[in-house]
Amino acid sequence: MSEEILYPRKTKNDPDIGPVAVMVAMQRDLALIRRFMGIKGRAACRILTSGLYRVTHRSQNITVVGPMLGAPYAVMILEKLIVLGARRILFFGWCGSIQQEVQIADLVVPDRAMIGEGISGYYPVGNEYPEPSDAMIGAIEESLGGSSIPFHKGPVWSTDAPYRETKQRVLLLQSEGVLGVDMELSALFTVAQFRQVEMGALLVVSDELSTLRWKPGFSSRKFKKSRKAAARVIPAICQKLNSPFAEEK
Secondary structure, rough: OOOOOOOOOOOOOOOOOOOOOEEEOHHHHHHHHHHHHHHOOOOEEEEOEEEEEEEEEEEEEEEEOOOOOOHHHHHHHHHHHHOOOOOOOEEEEEEEEEEOHHHHHHHHEEEEEEEEEOOHHHHHHHOOOOOHHHHHHHHHHHHHHHOOOOOEEEEEEEEEOOOOOHHHHHHHHHHOHHHHHHHOOHHHHHHHHHOOOOOOOOOOOOEEEEOOOOOEEEOHHHHHHHHHHHHHHHHHHHHHHHHHHHHHH
């Protein structure tokens, strides 16, 4: 018997979804992905304040949900998606760069996360550095490679306190080879491991911290172009993730 008093559940009004889902952090990226997947009309339902969209893309069922920001909210969305049937979930968001060779508009494929948020401690998995699944990383790398899009692969640090990214913290993270900082991934990877589903992520670098001075790039043309290129690859990633499930059927 579960010890949880409050837990996610499927209600009679919730839709059935397929095994592959995409969690999109930002509203503007959600609009891009909806366009590239041909998703029109209203959301099939809402999860909290996020819209859930279902689409059949190239004969495969895919669920797209967003926007969301921060570990607590993202985990609530993930928990609900799992209850509805998602088994391979891709997170698409932004991160700040910590290494000088990782610049604004670059893409990052995280291969592990360092816990700096408060959610992970409530999901005991005994892993200080939660990781995405190999299948998820493989699908992301193959899809980016197929579109000739370069990317960095390495760890990210997730924090609940973006205004406490101190010089000392950045220098320490640089020495440990951490590529960037976000707000969700360590929690999402931890919960995915706890719930025994597969999780992966693709991040676009939105700003730089590596020089110990903040350099924002949110409005830059190259950042917008990179987000668009990354969003175009999302359907191909989903297709690769769906293939094993289609073979099982």
